Amino acid sequence: MALNVLSIDSMVQSVEEDVIAWRRHLHQHPEVSFQERETAQFVYDRLSTFPHLQLTRPTPTSVVARLSGARPGKTLALRADMDALPIYEENDVPYCSQKEGVMHACGHDGHTAMLLGAAKVLAERQADIAGDILFVFQHAEELLPGGAAELVEQGVLDGVDAVVGQHLWQPLETQRIGIRAGELMASPDTFYITILGRGGHAAQPHLNVDPIAIGAQVVTNLQHVASRLKDPLHPFVLSVTKFIGGTADNVIPGSVELCGTVRTFREELRDDAAAWMERIVRGITEAHGASYTFRYDKGYRPVINDEQLTAFVQDALVEAFGADMVTSTAPTMGGEDFSAYQTVAPGIFFFTGIQNEEKGVMFPHHHPRFDIDEDALRVGVKAFLAIALRFAATA
Numbered sequence: 429m430a431l432n433v434l435s436i437d438s439m440v441q442s443v444e445e446d447v448i449a450w451r452r453h454l455h456q457h458p459e460v461s462f463q464e465r466e467t468a469q470f471v472y473d474r475l476s477t478f479p480h481l482q483l484t485r486p487t488p489t490s491v492v493a494r495l496s497g498a499r500p501g502k503t504l505a506l507r508a509d510m511d512a513l514p515i516y517e518e519n520d521v522p523y524c525s526q527k528e529g530v531m532h533a534c535g536h537d538g539h540t541a542m543l544l545g546a547a548k549v550l551a552e553r554q555a556d557i558a559g560d561i562l563f564v565f566q567h568a569e570e571l572l573p574g575g576a577a578e579l580v581e582q583g584v585l586d587g588v589d590a591v592v593g594q595h596l597w598q599p600l601e602t603q604r605i606g607i608r609a610g611e612l613m614a615s616p617d618t619f620y621i622t623i624l625g626r627g628g629h630a631a632q633p634h635l636n637v638d639p640i641a642i643g644a645q646v647v648t649n650l651q652h653v654a655s656r657l658k659d660p661l662h663p664f665v666l667s668v669t670k671f672i673g674g675t676a677d678n679v680i681p682g683s684v685e686l687c688g689t690v691r692t693f694r695e696e697l698r699d700d701a702a703a704w705m706e707r708i709v710r711g712i713t714e715a716h717g718a719s720y721t722f723r724y725d726k727g728y729r730p731v732i733n734d735e736q737l738t739a740f741v742q743d744a745l746v747e748a749f750g751a752d753m754v755t756s757t758a759p760t761m762g763g764e765d766f767s768a769y770q771t772v773a774p775g776i777f778f779f780t781g782i783q784n785e786e787k788g789v790m791f792p793h794h795h796p797r798f799d800i801d802e803d804a805l806r807v808g809v810k811a812f813l814a815i816a817l818r819f820a821a822t823a
Contacts (some may be wrong), residue, residue, distance in 0.1 A: 458512030501559025535596035574765035600781030607758025616763030627682035
């Protein structure tokens, strides 16, 4: 069924002012992961004013709305995350965060507002919908174990035939959408290493076991995991991001702590990497008379977009926006807990551009001056509507 693009544009226009206002309210009142109580209540209150929606609260800080269409069909889930980050905002805008040390520095305020806009439009057109549409307002994307896994455990996606999410994306210009079948986002794992030496006076290194010198060798040799141990055809990142040790210039400390991240798209590489890393740490510390502790914590699974669903969504987006605006995006080594939904239903996650240098929107995600080009909100609402209406028409 061909989409009526002019009609969809009119639908988007009807909620555009609301979506911008909702986004600015959420930006002013951010809440970090697992604490989104006021945010969830705001979403619940807005949804309560829309017709034909059945609302539930699967967790204290999440909201799910179900729209049952006038005719039977399949079930589509649309997802938005709602949590903010523990960052001090440095923007000077009328809608700046009013909560010190917390800000929406990743676009989740926009995600929530866009899905609210789509829910309002679709709820008012319930008679034209076949099947069910779930609007999933998820908590805690930014913090393990992640809100998506909790909602899956609560059975939110039971009976869902497809799940779709989008992320406002700074590397992409406003008005453009990036989509990709297969590998899109990596698994973000974390490792912790403690090297236990023997501290003492720096003037007598022969009487000590220097964990700093040993730790430096560990950092260097861990790079061999990426360059020499794993298949070079498989994307992989290993970064040591913390090296903590020492208190004075004339004291060799008794221990140091290292921390970092491993990113990959392949599940088997996660286990291999942990084993390879510990073998390196064990060998170096034993060679120098030290000991160690090693912990490898698995983060979210990689986001792997379903091939068939991606083709369906891409067709809907091309029809709505034109082929020039829908581009093939490269995979990123960032992580996303949307992957939890993909374990129970075919899923696709795509990127909606927000970059606009003329408006000063150029700072990356998680930066204290991160912001979005609010023209992207219109694009995001239209994308949700185009996908949902095409899905309902084919259900």
